[in-house]
Amino acid sequence: MKNFEHLQSIFCLIHNQLVNEFFRNVEVPEIIEYIRNIPSKASLKKACLIRDNDTASVMDMRVQLFTIIKGERGLLMPNYDKITRKRRHKPQITLYFSEKIEDVEEGYEPVTGEISFRIMDAGSDDDISESQALTFGRRIKTIFGGGQGLLWRKGKDLLSYCDWDRGYQLQILCRSKEEGKRIVEKVLEIQNHTPDWQNANYKANEAPSTRYPTIPPTKTIFGKTKRMPRERPIADVYFRYAAILIRGMMQPVVVYEQGREVEEDLTAS
Structure with a gap:
């Protein structure tokens, strides 16, 4: 059990960072058109984030949902197959x-x-x-x-x-x-x-210069000041x-x- 908890904590950290970054920078209106009962981008993000008490199967579902939203490959579930089956392996x-x-x-x-x-x-x-x-x-x-x-x-x-x-x-x-x-x-x-x-x-x-500053902020890492990557x-x-x-x-x-x-x-x- 301790091995799973360790794996879960690392996996959760990496996956949730990717989810937060993706939903911060990307619009996903096209997926909402297919999933009629999901009202907003915020709701999609909430469904993708992994929580500490998630079981392995729930974690897997969240990862698969995030994958389908990014449009990289199909989710092997009948409700979603129609979204990606036509383009999954196309050149x-x-x-x-x-x-x-x-x-x-x-x-x-x-x-x-x-x-x-x-x-x-x-x-x-x-x-x-x-x-x-x-x-x-x-x-x-x-x-x-x-x-x-x-x-x-x-x-x-x-x-x-x-x-x-x-x-x-x-x-x-x-x-x-x-x-x-x-x-x-x-x-x-x-x-x-x-x-x-x-x-x-x-x-x-509405505030692009603040949200995506031309000169990004700095951060102290291991005692050294580092400039953060630029966004947009x-x-x-x-x-x-x-x-x-x-x-x-x-x-x-x-x-x-x-x-x-x-x-x-x-x-x-």
């Missing part, structure tokens, strides 16, 4: 962005960004061919790869776009609604999709490369990278 493309080195403020790491979506019209084996992957790479090159790479003006506001049937659960940090919508349009253009803006939600904090920094990030992950692969494979041919990488994979 996923991720677009990677980063700040220019010369723009990085002294004392900070470069700001980065990632945007992922799933390819819902993959075959019955949730697979796509090498030629299809290369076609996606060429489309991404055309839309995102010109000049220095597509510019994404990241900021403190959040535009979310959810269209499960088409494979989208986008969370775009931006400085304005227009900028968020521009990035969504570019992502959907890869698959020749047109946004349906009833699937979008925009949220701007304002920065210009540029497209760098795109990678695809297909069920059965150990690692994603690059389908396009600024200034480099990647056909050999796909062949070798």
